[in-house]
Amino acid sequence: xxxxxxxxxxxxxxxxxxxxxxxxxxxxxxxxxxxxxxxxxxxxxxxxxxxxxxxxxxxxxxxxxxxxx
Numbered sequence: 001x002x003x004x005x006x007x008x009x010x011x012x013x014x015x016x017x018x019x020x021x022x023x024x025x026x027x028x029x030x031x032x033x034x035x036x037x038x039x040x041x042x043x044x045x046x047x048x049x050x051x052x053x054x055x056x057x058x059x060x061x062x063x064x065x066x067x068x069x
Contacts, residue, residue, distance in 0.1 A: 011031055021061055022041075025054060025057040025058060028056060029050050029053040030053070031053055032050060032056070033047075036049035
């Protein structure tokens, strides 16, 4: 007998990966907003922190997808 067989990867369900990436992006963006809010920042600063957190999350996603190819 040969060893255990590997099941082929199923690439048909792309929505799960997209939801995971979107969840990661939202988590990073809201993390920046929460930090600004807890620090007593005004609403425009909280919005700016959310935007910057979203950009940072996007950069992190790009980097992780680039190194895992």
